[in-house]
Amino acid sequence: MTAVGAATRGARSTAVTWQVTARRGSTPVTGWPVVWLLAGYPLWWALGMGQFAYWLFAVPMLAELVRRHRTVGLRVPPWFWLWALFLVWTVLGLALVTVEMPGTVPGSGGYPGAVLRVINYLVLTVVMLYVGNLTERELPVRLVAWSLAVLCLVTIAGGYLGMLAPTFEFTAPLEYLMPGALVSDPYMQTLIHPASAQIMDIFGYESARPKAPWEYTNIWGYMISLLLVWLMVAWVIQGTGLARWGALVAAGVSVAPIVYSLNRALWAGLMLSLAFGAAQALRRGRVVLVGAGAVAMVALSLTLALSPLADVVRERADNPHSDDGRAATNAASVEAADLSPVVGWGTTREGQGSSDSIAIGPSAECPGCGQHVIGNAGQLWMTLIASGWVGTALFVAFFAVVAWRYRAAVTVVGQGALLTVLLLFWYMFFYVALMSPLAVTMIAVALLWRVEEPLVAGRRATRAGGVW
Template sequence: MSETVVRGRRARWSARASAPSRAKAVAPVGPGVLDLKAFPAAKTGLPLWPLTAMFGLMPVWWSLGIWYFAWPFFGLLLFVLLTARGKVRVPAGGVPWLILLGIVLISAVRLAKVTQVSVFGLRFGYLCTAFLVCLYVYNLARDQVPWGRIANPLCLYWLSMVMLGWLGVLAPKLSLPSPFLLALPDGMANERFLTDVARIDATEFNPVSANPIYRPAAPYPYTNNWGTAYAFLVPFVLACLTSLRSGPMRIALLVSLPLSIVPAFLTLNRGMFIGLGAGALYLLGREMLRGRVRLLLPVALILLIGWLATLFIPVVDLITHRTSTTDTTADRFDLYRQTWAAVLRSPLLGFGQPGSVDTTHAAEPLGTQGMTWQVLYSHGIPAVLCLYLLLAVVAWRMAAAVTPTGLLLSSLPIIAVAVTPFYAFIDPNMSVLFFAVGLGLAAVDGPVNRIARVAWR
């Protein structure tokens, strides 16, 4: 019979015990194996294949050019399945989520043109899908579906992202229209936003530069999106490695983690480094305050691998070269200043969406270059306050974690807060973040079926 930790005391669950509706801390310690006789699996009625189709088959949707457009439809599928199941449990943060979605929807009245409705609807769909992914994952985990099986689609997503990152390293000039883009009428195919999200590009670079820097971006249209996903997924991958003791997926994750450092460094994403640094400091600070050092070794090992990579990849020199030739920092601060001045003209509901969907070529793409600024400009001050309230509530609840797996996942809202001033993630990355958050919230809210010594299938 295994044991669980509840607010610092050990409690042995009898075979007749029933799963509590809201436990006080993350479930297993030691090997992390719950007695499944004490907590029999529920008839969930929620299949895993929608998550596999969304996350595991991401390279297929990207190669067809429909990934960004299909994502909200996957969210609609999750909504139908959750509604059909009924008795949906809502984790911490549900109320701020719903308020945020309501404010965003109302802000549509501020759109200047009818033609902007489609792009607004797409972004609103990304937000709704992220909320539904969190609900779906949370309910699967609370219904005792094996933790590893639920995490498997996001692990496949990580492996695909690393593979496509290496595509940018080995074939940086790869750029061709997708089948979806070729099928569009000429008028629609010339729209910059459609070209960006539906084109097959391995890297992002400035085409007018005499000496362009090719930064891995695939499957995303912009390299900053790749860096944001990387910052969200690294703690998740480490959490999986602490939970899984054997099996092919563990081997794949162990191999992919050091391999991912090369494309990650070549993105030159300063915000990515800031986010991961904030997460590492949070974890180390928590452990040191509690007099524990068990996370020092893996964090130190990752830092060592990163330092060794800099011996072969001149990251600092590349970033210095980029900032000295593009004035990217000065451009960002100028955008922030102009964005804030514009928000003061419509502080409650913003302007519905950013000033331009093109963050590279527009003269003044207000409301871009950061999640904070996008939400602030597009949906107003109440919306951005609600976003930070959501992340604060999630961080507070996930801070109850006590196992290495739970602790690593608890760094996700901290990383999200750290990157919000620099990178926006109202796209599939929002779902990536809240997929992992859903797993973490389920673990602190009650027993989960986390079998550490069985290979994932």
């Protein structure tokens, strides 16, 4: 029994080492690629690198993992084999990229997008293993949370840029270095050309929806939802003084671009995050905190109701805009998975016609007709068409097992990371997670593994010793 108690105390000591800052003269912090990748993202966006910055920093991360594998050995998170199998499935799906799928535009698949997707998954695997294998002295967990909080402030600033200067854009240095044919590709333009907003016709007139520093306004919405979690963790809960109050002010002013993004799934996702936070606080017995939070939410809701933002919300509710198109393409993703349930079709396809017309291609009379991309309305639908039912089951199962294993997270970082993973199960129906949102989710998996796994091991050791 004494041995079990010692093991449990040792596990708890390991789990909270993220609270200790590395002392001078100790092992140097080698996790600089993570800090530069996250906190420096505005620079990579301005250079035109965007999501390709993950590729760049994955190189030193992979080199460190190889070195570790040769010296002290490489660790992987529990149930990693599910994710490894999913990676295998994405590669197997490449064999079907050129196969014509019934009901789609011939030749609308193609290897570039499929290979790009596989590389992105591999890169994010490297990021997860890198964050998970480094020690607290090499990469303090607090530093990772701080970097994500900085990225949150950048995203809020980008939201205001999209609101106040919706036509702002410029030619990035990377565009001058790439071949003209590649730069002119619409999808590549979205990835490498910095712009502040997406101009879309939702209310019968053009509306600016913030997206900087991300590729799409939906990605902006997904990212602000995830990063607000880490702003709360790093600078509100763990922070003190001006940092704490500054973070609270930043969270408050983020409401305006969040409303003007017109992202209904984002609005619901924020409500789910608040409910999760309230449940965690109640579990810790912090009833007063929950009550104060409820009062603050009521005050905020009343303020919004009396402001012009309320009109935007009501008008968005009255204009569903893309619901029919999403329903049609999502149903097509399910049909695609039914036709090739094991490995899918390797990549997305363009559907022949749409919910508005069987015409191939939009026209002046029917701008919503034809050639809608099947699988671009959410991570779940993209995975269904690209990897089939089996590949999708592997993808979902990995994150479900992670969430279940660490469902009793007790540290602040662990609870923030758990919420980050859980939000995937909401947003996967509406937004594509690849690349940046899934990167944050994979980092959260690594943090759960580092911070909460010793506690899980301690609880299991306690049960095995007959102590409850």
